[in-house]
Amino acid sequence: MNAVIDDIPAAVARKRVLVLRYSQSGQLDAVADQLIAPLREDGRFDVRIETLRLQDEFPFPWPFFRFLDAFPESAHLVPPPLAPLGLTGDEDFDLVILPWQVWFLAPSQPVTAFLKHPVAARLLRGKPVVTAIACRNMWMTAQEKMESLLADVGAHLIDNVVLTDPGPTLATFITTPRWMWTGRRDGFWGLPPAGVSAEQIRGMRRFGLALRDGLLQDAERSGTPLLAGLRAVEADPRLYISERAGTRSFYLWGKLLRAAGAPGSTQRIPLLALYAVFLIAIIITVVPVSLTLQAVLRPLMRGRLAALKARFESPSGSGTERLSQYEH
Numbered sequence: 001m002n003a004v005i006d007d008i009p010a011a012v013a014r015k016r017v018l019v020l021r022y023s024q025s026g027q028l029d030a031v032a033d034q035l036i037a038p039l040r041e042d043g044r045f046d047v048r049i050e051t052l053r054l055q056d057e058f059p060f061p062w063p064f065f066r067f068l069d070a071f072p073e074s075a076h077l078v079p080p081p082l083a084p085l086g087l088t089g090d091e092d093f094d095l096v097i098l099p100w101q102v103w104f105l106a107p108s109q110p111v112t113a114f115l116k117h118p119v120a121a122r123l124l125r126g127k128p129v130v131t132a133i134a135c136r137n138m139w140m141t142a143q144e145k146m147e148s149l150l151a152d153v154g155a156h157l158i159d160n161v162v163l164t165d166p167g168p169t170l171a172t173f174i175t176t177p178r179w180m181w182t183g184r185r186d187g188f189w190g191l192p193p194a195g196v197s198a199e200q201i202r203g204m205r206r207f208g209l210a211l212r213d214g215l216l217q218d219a220e221r222s223g224t225p226l227l228a229g230l231r232a233v234e235a236d237p238r239l240y241i242s243e244r245a246g247t248r249s250f251y252l253w254g255k256l257l258r259a260a261g262a263p264g265s266t267q268r269i270p271l272l273a274l275y276a277v278f279l280i281a282i283i284i285t286v287v288p289v290s291l292t293l294q295a296v297l298r299p300l301m302r303g304r305l306a307a308l309k310a311r312f313e314s315p316s317g318s319g320t321e322r323l324s325q326y327e328h
């Protein structure tokens with residue numbers, strides 16, 4: 001039987017790759033486009049793109065309260081329903097590519113909605129999945145949630161690439177919300193532009209080339225990463241403590257808000273206003289205090305930080321040994 005399969009010309013036995021897409025500003029679409037370009041340019045791959053849509057789309061740019069109002073359901077992983085998918089769940093893919101963004105320290109609601117959809121459970125069971133994140137810079141607790149969502153549907157996460165905003169953390173706490181609320185991402189008042197850079201996005205192509213080579217050798221079946229040695233992710237474990245505090249706060253306040261009313265209901269607005277003040281206070285106190293404390297305690301925390309870094313850089317890692325092969 002195997003001999004028959006091996007005899008099929010490459011042009012017939014094309015590798016099937018599913019790419020899920022969702023992006024509000026176009027940033028994550030640009031990341032996905034660079035990543036999959038080498039597969040789409042090559043006749044040996046059948047690349048199916050599925051764009052996620054919600055029944056009621058979130059606006060972009062976001063009105064201020066609408067933005068805040070998205071945190072309880074983001075943190076509790078209870079997104080609104082998706083519009084009908086173009087997939088039935090009976091399709092069979094060799095590899096699934098899932099680019100995703102972080103919303104309130106959790107996978108964005110449309111991506112969560114997909115992973116909780118019955119079709120995802122059928123499509124992803126036992127399948128190798130490559131994820132790619134583009135976000136401001138706090139993605140580690142969201143990654144924990146992504147890993148459990150993927151485990152729930154029986155998918156195998158074989159690689160994860162992360163692009164974060166190259167600006168300083170405190171600057172991005174201003175530039176990212178401004179981008180989300182106005183649609184403007186240019187630099188202002190000496191602050192850098194919001195979002196990941198054009199160069200970071202162009203650099204995604206190296207991962208597409210490595211996926212192409214890996215898939216042509218059936219390496220996706222091995223369960224081992226295809227994107228090691230390409231500087232796929234550099235985790236800053238010092239942010240993890242702030243993220244944990246933020247996640248806890250989103251979870252507890254989210255519970256309160258969800259008890260107060262459904263998304264969009266007016267009963268939520270006073271609580272959201274209160275939370276906005278609380279959140280700003282947290283950002284300007286907890287994040288710098290936690291970073292300063294960690295700087296002071298660094299010698300004592302070295303082991304723990306190294307373990308966190310290794311844990312969040314897995315499976316693809318921050319190694320660079322194959323870069324010269326794929327960067328031209």
Ligand SMILES: Cc1cc2nc3c(=O)[nH]c(=O)nc-3n(C[C@H](O)[C@H](O)[C@H](O)COP(=O)(O)O)c2cc1C
Pocket residue numbers: 022023024025026027028029067070101102103104105106134135136137138139176180
């Ligand atoms: C509602 C909302 C919450 C967000 N929360 C976070 C966050 O917690 N951490 C983070 O690094 N980025 C956060 N971002 C930024 C996104 O991860 C992402 O970079 C940005 O929305 C652009 O994605 P797009 O391609 O969908 O436009 C948030 C964005 C939105 C809209």
